[in-house]
Amino acid sequence: MKTVRCAIYTRKSSEEGLEQDFNSLDAQREACAAYILSQAGEGWTQLAERYDDGGISGGTLERAGLKRLLEDVANGRVDIIVVYKVDRLTRSLLDFAKLVEAFDGASVSFVSVTQAFNTTTSMGRLTLNMLLSFAQFEREVTAERIRDKIAASKAKGMWMGGIPPLGYRPDGRTLAIVPEHAAIVTHIFRRYLVIGNVRLLAESLKREGVLAPARSTATGKHIGGRPFTRGQLYLMLGCRTYLGEIRHHDTVHPGLHRPIIDTGLWEQVQAKLAHNRQGQRSGRRASSPSLLAGLVRCADGVPLVPDHATKGKVRYRYYASRKDGDDNIAPLRLPARELENAVTERLAAALEDPLSLAAEAGLGLDGHDLNRLIAAGGQAAGAARARDRSIMLDLIEFVEVDTGRISIxxxxxxxxxxxxxxxxxxxxxxxxxxxRLTRSGRALRFIDDSGARASAEIDASLVRLLARAHRWWRILRSEAVDIKTLALREKVTASWMTRVLRLAFLSPDVTEALLSGRQGGGLDTVSLLSAAAIDGDWKKQAQKFCPEVMAGNL
Known part of the structure; x- marks a missing residue:
């Protein structure tokens, strides 16, 4: 008689009672073993390997015992899988379809001890699917009841589990204050009001030797014992539990526990956090987020905060000194995109040469790290050029802008x-x-050693003037019309049209530079249209308007 190898699979959703000598898993296994013994005449034999999953939901396939069972099925070690009930195997119709596909592929069948059906017939498969549908329904209803219970309990101010915030420990369905930890929390809130910057606060706490206290969670995991990170500090400064409240999603309820932070201190901290978040909206909401917000300062150490001006539908971004700053320090208003481009390009260039960067940082290298180092540097350089704010926050401590250079x-x-x-x-x-900084009219610009803008930035007003000049020149050449008549038609003065028309005779190199944003840093519409601005010598035009073009041709 052919031997039929039978594997018993057992599962229990909760861990309750698993510590007992004879638990639910043992009861399931005993019933399945008795069923296999009753089929001994058919050659059924029980495998010694145990496939047990205790305390794991049937709504997932991420179970250690089930994974071992599926591995043995795939390797041909099992002929029949025996379960106490179908829902012990899974409570999801989708997961059941995956399991059946795996079983069919290995020519393995399964048996439920308490539910008699034959899956080789269409009626048997329908019965099985109905059973699983009810099992999935039961699981989802149970989950809904648990969620409703948690919401109702939090509405009454109860603590419903999880890792409590620093300063508290679980005390039944509420929280009790840990005095020594609460003192650290209060110190952090007060220090933030003095410093006003989370990054600087983290550095200050590290210098003071203030560490996150070592704690153990209910599951035995050890946390803390290290310096506070910026992420931890942001979470603490925004945690309403310290006000004696309980949050449930977007709703806040009065809690049963005592507060650590008083309302006055809380409101001051939130006001400063909101003020410092100016210009730091996420890229999903802001089409041009301030990449270096909170990182820029002038040579005198005065912070430069994001600012903007709107003209028509165009938004111009800046980094500007605060209006309430020192009256003895001249106010600055720097073009944001030019500054950000200069910083990201310098940062990317350094990351593309990771060996030099590591040497400058005094980092020890292993010869085996070379390929990995170059790959990591290239990836980080790409992230910098893609204006990834996370890498800016990680790498940059501050950006200092002086008249002759930018220090990162x-x-x-x-x-x-x-x-x-x-x-x-x-x-x-x-x-x-x-x-370096230079003044173009009333605006400040960044230019490099050649006198060209530090980063390519197309001036829309210059491009519009060029387009007008070439369009008008085509009309004058193709139609029997003079400048005065054309000026009346275009509703401009003849003198202004004459000055604009001269732009049609710029050299091709200068025209290309203007269209690509590589013009000189001091060039704008006023200087371009001034009297005697356009020289007939193309080389002199390039020297005056586009020194970068001349530098590239030398």
Missing amino acids: CCSGSAISSILGLAPQHSGPVTLISDV
Whole structure:
């Protein structure tokens, strides 16, 4: 008689009672073993391997025992799977379809001890699907009841589990204050009001030796014992539990526990957080987010905050000194995109040469790290050029703008982490971008050593003037019309049209530079249309308007 190898699978959704000598899994296994014994005349034999999953829902296939069973099925070690009930195997119709496909592929069938049906017939499969539908329905209804119970309990101010915020410990269905931890929380809130910057707050706490207290969760996981990160501090400063409240999704309820932070201190902290978030909206809401918000300062150490002006439908972004700053320091208003482009390009250039960057940071290297180092540097450089704000926040400690250069102070430990090197103690690294500030009319611009703008930026007003000049020149050449008549038709003065028409005779190199945004830093519509602005010598035009073109041709 052919031997039929039978594997018993058992599962229980909760961990309740599993510590007993004879638990639910043992009861299921005993019933299945008795059924296999009753089929001994058919050659059924029980495999010694145990496939048990205790405390795991039937709504997922991520179960250790089930995975071992499926592996043995795939390797041909099992002929029949025996379960106490079908819902022990799964409570999801979708997952059941996947399991049946795996069983059919290995020519394996399964048997439910308490539910008699034959899956080889269409009626048997319909019966099985109906049973599983009710099992899935029961699971979903149970989940809804649990969610409703949690919502109702939180509405009464109860603590419904999870890791409590620092300063509290679970106390039944409420929270009790841990005095020594609560003192740290209060200190963090008060220090933030003084410092006003979460990154600087984290650095200050680290210098003071204030660490996140070591704690153990209910599952035995150890947390804390390390310096506070910016993410932890942001969560703490926005945690309404410290006000004596309980949050449930977007709703806040009065809690049964005592507050650690008083309302006055809380409101001051929230006001400062909201003020510092100006210009830091996510890219999904802001078409041009301020990439360096919170990182820029002038040579005098005065922070430059995001600002903007709107003309028509166009929004112009800046980094400007605060209006309530020192009266003895001249106010600054820097073009945001030019500054961001200069910083990202310098940062990307440094990351593309990771060996030099690691050496400058004093990081130890292993010869085997070379390929991985170059790959990590290239990936980080691409993220910088893609204006990934996360890499800016990780790498940059501050950006200092002087009249003759931009200094970018980078964290040595962040460089080590981004390049994939082992954690090492390293001081900050300063990268220098040799761009300088110059005034163009009433605006400040960044230019490089050649006198060209530090980053290509197309001036829409200049492009419109060029387009007008060439259009008008085509009309004058093709139609029997003079400048005065054409000016009346276009509703402009003849003198202004004459000045614009001269732009049609710019050299091709200068025209291309204007269209690509590579014109000189001091060039604008006023200077371009001034009297005697256009020289008939194309070389002199390039020297005056586009020094970068001349530098490239030398």
